[in-house]
Amino acid sequence: MSEPFLLLALLVALGWPLGRYLAAVMRAEPMRGDRFFGWLERPLYAALGTRPETGMGWRAYAAAFLASNLLLGTVVWIIFMTQAWLPLNPDAIPNMRWDLALHTMVSFLTNTNQQHYSGQAQLSYLAQMTGVVGLQVVTPVMGLALAAATLRGLCGGRQAPGRPPGGVPADAHADVGNYWADVIRATLRFVLPLCLAWSALLTWQGVPATLAGGPLATPIDAAATLKEQKIPLGPVAPLVAIKQLGSNGGGWYGPNSAVPLENPTPLSDFLEVLAIGLIPVSIVFMIGPFTGRRRFGAMVFGTMLLMSVISTGLALWSEGHSASAADLALMEGKEVRLGTDASALWAALTTQVNNGSVNAMLDSTAPLTGLVAMVNMLINAIWGGVGCGLQQFIVYLLLAVFLAGLMTGRTPELFGRKIEGPEVKLLAVLILLQPLVILGFTAAALAIPGLAGTSSPGFHGLSQVFYEYVSAFANNGSGFEGLGDGTVWWNLSCTVALIAGRYPALVIPLAIAARLAAKRRAPEGPGTLAIETPTFALTLIGIVIILTLLQFMPVLVLGPVADHLALGSLIAR
Amino acid sequence: MTSSYRPPSGAAPRAREIWRGALGLTVLTLAGFGALYALAGVGIGQLLFPAAANGSLIERDGVVIGSALVAQPFVGDAYFQPRPSAAGFDPLALAGSNQARTHPDLRARLQETRDAIARREGVPAASVPADLATQSGSGIDPHISPQAAAIQVARVARARGLARDVVERLVASHTEAAQFGWLGQPRVHVLNLNRALDALPPARPPVFAQGGAA
Known part of the structure; x- marks a missing residue:
């Protein structure tokens, strides 16, 4: 049981220096590797037709993000559908059907990696190396870029080097950074x-x-x-590395990191679970040095850490130390070399950081472990995915500032800028989109006969359907894989959920931040709501929990909770 | 730097600039971040750890008989048996059962498997360890728990005409502890154990059909 503690210690010990380094990378500060990386980067900027010091307003930044996604996605979709005719296909794998290829492409483009296919049998080496690995590298960095731009906006916009600080004139657009430079710098200097x-x-x-x-x-x-016995091989290690580091999760083999070829030893398991948390934790440590607001960074870290410890503790207890651990089915879907605790730790951390990889089959875990995983993904900001976790946290932060301001009778403002009607309306769109998409699709899949494809009778069938949409919308990618999800319905409905869960959640916080940056800044004084305090952090957690329960309590009770109660009577007999 | 800085304009972004950047980033992503990075990872792996990079293959007389990371089916009484596989030990069909704990089929299968193991090994059903009765996540879990090996010792020794303590010693030497004492679980590698059994000199004249494949 010492593994979770060592993991936490290493995440902090490595995340702290990495976060400081990442802040320097994103601020384009002079650093030791400048000669080498500058030599790599200059021709790339020239090819993209950009100059890294050129600023972008939020509209240009978002447009560059969306356009690059559209083009990249189209090309990868075509690669998946034509892989049989392309080189590097030693195992003669056929082309992918259009709907499966569409779902697979969108799933990797949204940093989700939900898989309705089995990689070792349905993707060629070329498709894995370009489409899958390429997207696994670049999509988390795109999330990081959007989060960095949002932070710049919240702090009033990027300042021209050498100019005295002080907000932008009201009629100009705040400079939120250069999208192309953010993506290229963070990929070459940090991720790769x-x-x-x-x-x-x-x-x-x-x-x-x-x-x-x-x-x-x-x-x-x-x-x-x-x-x-065919031993399926390939360039697996580079894929697994970015799959874990980039909050991706899509494995080379169908059952992911449960497969010994992807996760051969307990040490490899520990290295992978460390990689899963490393960049999301580093990004939290980046906030302080990046924005110059160290206390704010500390508040975010403390809030996320508290939620993470509680959720991980619950998963460990439920899987290996509660009454259901006495069940003969305990090892169903698990690997002997890893065991129960490593599986529960993995299930908790991956759903906290939006990484869809699994090292045990979630469908066969204790129902309450599944409940913890679902709640983690519904919150989606306990660390959260690379970049998108911080974006989601900023949504909760703005909401908490607004509500706390109302409760204490103070003007809701963040870093001296007022949060007003238009910003709150944008927030409400984001908050309402989640239950609309998840519950709407879940209801449709269950109500229309022949759609759901569940493999379980009773309460667990509801859990399977609900989990799939929660995972798609949260851009997590794990699943209760007993579900027959290779159908046109599942491919298309999940594609919609994936897109709805990704793009609004990344772009709307940026738009809000840019709106705030354009407002006049009031000095922070004794009348300002202090957000860098434990009281505010606990308020924020309270709001997150109440919001999640209000929206999803009924389905959580009918699914995993009822499943747990049913299991209790089965074990007793 | 200061002189080249250009603040953003309030005007709408120019479409041509954005699509040019998008095209450049697409090529860079697929060829550079995807293919070149993957090739670099393959190169480093092949250079530093060639055996592992090529799949930890096990050869006998130049013929590949398996991988240390892929379980094989064993059914003969003279062999230790691996965990049941939902994929029939076929690495192209890798899967766990993905059955829920509350699924009636899972409960029935577990009972049946446990009773069959108990009969085969001549032990009470209650002493069959959970890992031997359940299907693994990957379908090719190469390991069993030391308890799962222990209940099979008597049968294997009988089938091979070996003394029980010879087999027990072999199991003990193939038992790995938790890594560094705190990572993972103690385990026995079934394929390596069975290969070691096959490599033993026959202890008695091979009256049993399978006695000593060497």
Whole structure:
């Protein structure tokens, strides 16, 4: 049981320096690697036709983000549908059907990695290396870029070097940064070096890294029915590295990191779970040095840490230390080398940071562990995914400032700028979109006969359907995989949920921040609501919990809670 | 830097500039962040850890007989048996059962598997460990728990005509503790254990059909 504590200690010990480094990268401060990285970056900026010091207003920034997503997505969709005719396909894998290819593309484009296919049998090496890995690298960085731009906006916009600080004139658009430079700098200087290190560490532990096709093995016991065994290989290690570091989760093999080829040893499991939390935690440590508001960074860290510890503790208890741990089914869907605690820790952390990888089959875990995973994804800001977690946290923050301001009778303002009607309306759109999409689709899938494709009777069937949409909307990507989700309905409805969960949640906070930046700044005085305090942090957590329960309590009771009560009577018998 | 700084204009962004950037980033993502990065990862792996990078394959007389990371089916009484597989040990069909704890089929299957194991090993059903009765997440879990190995020792020793303590010693030498004492669980690698059994010199004249494949 010492693993969770060591994990937390290492996340803080590594996340703190990495966060400071990331802040320097995103602020374009002079640093030691400038000569090397500058040599790499200059031709790229020239090819993209941009100059990194050129500022963008929020509209241009968002337009660049959306346009690059649209183009990238279209090309990857085409690659998936034509992979049989393209090179690097040693195992002769056929083209993907249009709807499955569309869902797969959108799922990777939205940093979700929900998989309705099995990678080792349905994607060629080329499709995995370009489409899957390329999107796994760039989409978390896009999220990070949007979060950095939002922070710049909240603090009044990027200042020209050498100019005295002080807000922008009311008629100009606040400079929220240069999208292309943000993406390229963060990828080359931060994400890819980490990925190469993790790829090497994982290969050391046994994860394959090859371009050769997998061999046919002849099993030893001739009496068994299996006469030959294809060992599927490929450039697995680099994919697994970015899958974990970039809050992605889409594995090379169908059952993800439960497969020994993706996760060979307990040490590789620990390295992967460390990678899962590393960048989201680093981003929280980035806030202080990036914005110059260290107390604000500390408040965000404290809030997220408290929610994380509670949720992880609940998952560990439910899976391995509650009454249901005595069940003979305890090891169903789990691996012997990892065991119950490592599986529960993984389930908790991955759903906190929006990473869809699994090292045990969630469908077969204790119902309350599934409940913890669902609530983590509904909140989606306990660390949260790379960039998008911070965006979601900012939504809760603005809401909490607004509500706390109303309760104490003070003008709701953040960093000296007033939150008014238009901003709150934009927030309300975001808050309402979640139950509309998730509950709407869940109800439709269950009400129309033949759509749901659940493999479980009773309460657990509801959990399967609900989980799939929660995971899609949260851009998590894990699933209760007993669900028959390879159909046109599931592919298309999840595609809608994926898009609705990604783009508004990234762009609307940026728009709000830019609106705030354009307002006149009032000096922060004794009458200002102090948000950098434990009291405010607890208020924020309270609002997050009340909001989630108000929206989703009924379905949570009918799904996992009822499932848990039913299981209790089964074990007793 | 200061002189080249240009503040953003309030005007709408120019579409041509944005699509040019988008096209550049698309190419850079697929070729650079995707393919080149993956190739670099493969190169580093092949250079530093070639055996692991190529799938931890196990060869006998130049023939690949399996991978240390993929479980094989064993049905003969002379072999230790792995955990049941929902995928029939086929690595192209990898899967767990994905059955819920409350699924009636799962409850029935667990009972049935546990009773079958108890009969085969001649032990009470209550002493069958959970990992041996359940299907793993991957369908190719190469390990079983030390308890799951222990209840199989008597049968394997009988089938091979070996003394029980010889098999017990072999199991003990193939039992890995939790890594560094605190990571994961103690475990026995079934394929390696069975290979070691096959490599033993026959202890008695091989009256049993399978006695000592060497």
